[in-house]
Amino acid sequence: xxxxxxxxxxxxxxxxxxxxxxxxxxAAVAGFVTQCWWGIIKIMVxxxxxxxNSRQPISLSQAVTxxxxxxxxxxxxxxxxxxxxxxxxxxxxxxxxxxxxxxxYSLWFVRALAWRTANxxxxxxxxxxxxxxxxxxxxxxxxxWRPPASPLSGLTFAISMTLTVLLSSAMTxxxxxxxxxxxxxxxxxxxPLFVNILSGMVVPLALMPxxxxxFLFWQPCAGLVDIPYRIYFGNLVGRTAGEGLAAQGLxxxxxIFLGRTWLRRVMDRIDMQGS
Amino acid sequence: xxxxxxxxxxxxFRVAVRDPGLLGAARGLFRRQARDVTALDHMSFGLERGxxxxxxxxxxxxxxxxxxxxxxxxxxTAGKCEVDGLVPxxxxxxxxxxxxxxxxxxxxxxxxxPIVESFELLREIYRVxxxxxxxxxxxLVERLKIxxxxxxxxxxxSLGQRMRCEIAxxxxxxxxxxxxxxxTIGLDAVSKLAVREFVKSLNRERGATVILTTHDMHDxxxxxxxxxxxxxxxxxxxxxxxxxxMDVLSxxxxxVELGEDVPHVELGGAKLSMQxxxxxxxxxxxxxxxxxxxxxxxxxxYTVEDIxxxxxxxxxxxxxxxxxxxAVET
Numbered sequence: 001x002x003x004x005x006x007x008x009x010x011x012x013x014x015x016x017x018x019x020x021x022x023x024x025x026x027a028a029v030a031g032f033v034t035q036c037w038w039g040i041i042k043i044m045v046x047x048x049x050x051x052x053n054s055r056q057p058i059s060l061s062q063a064v065t066x067x068x069x070x071x072x073x074x075x076x077x078x079x080x081x082x083x084x085x086x087x088x089x090x091x092x093x094x095x096x097x098x099x100x101x102x103x104x105y106s107l108w109f110v111r112a113l114a115w116r117t118a119n120x121x122x123x124x125x126x127x128x129x130x131x132x133x134x135x136x137x138x139x140x141x142x143x144x145w146r147p148p149a150s151p152l153s154g155l156t157f158a159i160s161m162t163l164t165v166l167l168s169s170a171m172t173x174x175x176x177x178x179x180x181x182x183x184x185x186x187x188x189x190x191x192p193l194f195v196n197i198l199s200g201m202v203v204p205l206a207l208m209p210x211x212x213x214x215f216l217f218w219q220p221c222a223g224l225v226d227i228p229y230r231i232y233f234g235n236l237v238g239r240t241a242g243e244g245l246a247a248q249g250l251x252x253x254x255x256i257f258l259g260r261t262w263l264r265r266v267m268d269r270i271d272m273q274g275s
Numbered sequence: 276x277x278x279x280x281x282x283x284x285x286x287x288f289r290v291a292v293r294d295p296g297l298l299g300a301a302r303g304l305f306r307r308q309a310r311d312v313t314a315l316d317h318m319s320f321g322l323e324r325g326x327x328x329x330x331x332x333x334x335x336x337x338x339x340x341x342x343x344x345x346x347x348x349x350x351x352t353a354g355k356c357e358v359d360g361l362v363p364x365x366x367x368x369x370x371x372x373x374x375x376x377x378x379x380x381x382x383x384x385x386x387x388x389p390i391v392e393s394f395e396l397l398r399e400i401y402r403v404x405x406x407x408x409x410x411x412x413x414x415l416v417e418r419l420k421i422x423x424x425x426x427x428x429x430x431x432x433s434l435g436q437r438m439r440c441e442i443a444x445x446x447x448x449x450x451x452x453x454x455x456x457x458x459t460i461g462l463d464a465v466s467k468l469a470v471r472e473f474v475k476s477l478n479r480e481r482g483a484t485v486i487l488t489t490h491d492m493h494d495x496x497x498x499x500x501x502x503x504x505x506x507x508x509x510x511x512x513x514x515x516x517x518x519x520x521m522d523v524l525s526x527x528x529x530x531v532e533l534g535e536d537v538p539h540v541e542l543g544g545a546k547l548s549m550q551x552x553x554x555x556x557x558x559x560x561x562x563x564x565x566x567x568x569x570x571x572x573x574x575x576x577y578t579v580e581d582i583x584x585x586x587x588x589x590x591x592x593x594x595x596x597x598x599x600x601x602a603v604e605t
Binding site: 008096102 | 343346347348349350367368369371376378381383387388392395396399400401402
C-alpha cells in the first residue's frame with residue numbers, strides 16, 4: 001500500500017472534522033469574547049502581583065504574553081473526551097467504530113487532533129489580531145502580546161507547539177478510553193482540574209514555589225502550556241529548551257503507548273446488549 | 276467449504292446486579308455482584324456464498340449478538356467462527372473491509388454532514404478505488420432513489436430516507452457479505468417495499484451473501500430462502516422458508532359471522548380459537564376435515580351472515596414455535 005493510500009482515511013477525516021468545526025461560528029465568537037475577557041482579568045491580577053514584588057523568574061511583559069498565548073491556544077487543552085465518542089459511549093454505539101477497516105487508535109487520535117487544531121486556529125487568529133496588533137495601536141503596548149524573543153525562539157516555539165498538539169491529542173484519547181470504559185462522559189470531569197493548574201493556565205508555572213519547579217517542569221501537563229510559551233519569550237533557550245522538547249516528546253510517547261494499550265483492552269471488553 | 280462458518284459459538288456477558296432500593300445501592304458500593312447472561316449458546320450453522328438468510332427470534336434471543344460477533348465488533352466467549360476464511364475479531368481490519376453492515380436502530384453516517392460527504396469519507400476510509408466508487412455510487416443512487424438527498428445533512432432526513440442512505444453507505448465498497456439488522460424497523464409500507472426489492476436484487480444480481488434479522492415476517496416472506504430461528508441463544512430451527520410454510524399451510528382458519536347471538540357453538544373436527552360478539556373463529560386441519568363439511572354443518576344450524584377461510588398467519592406459527600421451545604423473553 002502506498003503512503004498516500006495509507007494515510008488517506010486519516011487525512012479525509014481530518015479535513016471533514018476541520019470543516020465541520022469551522023461551521024460553528026457563533027460558538028467561536030462567543031468563546032472568543034469570553035477568552036478576551038478572561039485574558040484582561042488575568043493580566044490585571046498579574047500586574048497587581050508584580051507590583052507587590054517585581055523580582056520574579058519572569059518579567060511582567062513575559063507574563064502578559066504568556067496570558068495571551070494561553071488565551072489564543074486555550075482550545076488545545078485536553079479538557080474532555082471527544083464529543084462524538086462520548087455520545088457513542090453513552091448510547092452503546094461505540095462498538096461500531098470497529099466496523100471501519102482502519103486502526104481504531106489512529107482514527108481516534110486523528111479525530112482529537114482535528115478537533116483541537118480546528119478549534120485553536122479559529123480562536124488564535126482573532127486573538128492575535130486583538131492582543132498583538134490592536135492593543136499596541138490603542139496605546140496599550142505594555143499589555144500586549146509581544147513577538148518571540150528571537151527568530152530561533154520562534155522556530156523552537158513552532159516545533160514545541162506541534163508537540164503540544166500531539167501531546168494534547170494523545171491525552172484526549174486517554175479521556176476517550178475513560179469515557180468508553182465507564183460509559184459516561186462524566187468520566188473525564190476531573191481532567192480540567194489537573195490540566196488547568198498543572199499546565200500553567202491558571203498561574204504560570206514559573207511563578208509557583210521554587211522547590212516545586214523540578215516536578216512542575218517534568219510532569220506531563222507542562223508540555224501543554226508552560227514549556228512552549230517559555231520557549232517563545234526566551235525563558236527556555238539552548239539546553240533548557242531542548243529539555244522542554246524532550247519532556248513533551250517523552251510524555252506524548254508515553255500517552256500514545258498507554259492509550260493504545262487501554263483502547264485495546266476497552267474494545268475487547270466492550271459488550272453491547274440489545275441492538 | 277461454506278463462506279460463513281459458525282461452530283459452537285457462545286457468548287456470555289457479565290451483568291452487574293444490585294439489590295433494589297437505597298440500601299441495595301449502598302451495599303453495592305462495597306460488594307459488587309454480577310451474574311452471567313448467556314446471549315449465545317453453542318450456535319452452529321454454515322452459509323454458502325450467495326445465500327439470503329433470515330434470522331428471526333424474539334427480543335433478546337441473541338440475533339444482534341450473533342451479527343456483532345460475525346461483523347467483528349464483539350469477541351465470543353467460546354466457539355469458532357469464520358467469514359471467508361477470516362476470524363472476524365482476530366483479523367478485524369481485513370475482515371470489515373469485505374463486509375457491509377446496517378443496523379436499523381443506529382446510524383453509521385455522520386449526523387451533521389451532507390450524505391454525499393459521508394460517502395466521500397467512507398470512500399477514503401475503505402480505500403475504494405475512484406472508478407469503482409463512481410460506478411457503485413451511480414448505481415446505488417439510482418436504485419435507492421437518493422439523488423435528491425445527497426446534499427442534505429443526515430439529521431434532516433426522515434427515517435425511510437435515512438435507511439436508504441444507510442444501505443447505500445454499507446455497499447459503497449462492494450462487500451461480499453451484507454449484515455442487515457432490522458433494516459425495515461419503523462419504515463412505512465412504501466419504504467419497506469423499496470428496501471426489500473433492493474435487497475432481493477442485490478442478492479440476485481451481485482451474488483452477495485445476506486444475513487437479515489427482522490421481526491417483520493413479511494420481510495422474511497419476501498426475501499429469505501432460508502430461515503434460522505433462534506431463541507434464548509440457541510438455534511431452534513434451520514429450514515427452508517417453503518418448509519416452514521408447509522407447517523403453516525396444514526392449518527386453516529374458519530371465520531364465521533353469525534346473524535344471531537348464540538351462547539355456544541360446537542363444531543366437530545375444528546377447534547374454537549376466538550370469539551368476539553357474533554364472530555366465531557375456528558382452526559382446523561383441511562386434510563382431516565374438509566372445509567365444505569364444516570361450512571355445511573354450521574350453516575345448517577345457524578343463520579350465517581358471512582363466512583371465510585384463511586391461512587394461518589405466519590406470525591402466529593412463529594409465536595407458537597417460540598412458546599413451544601420456551602424461547603419467549605424472560
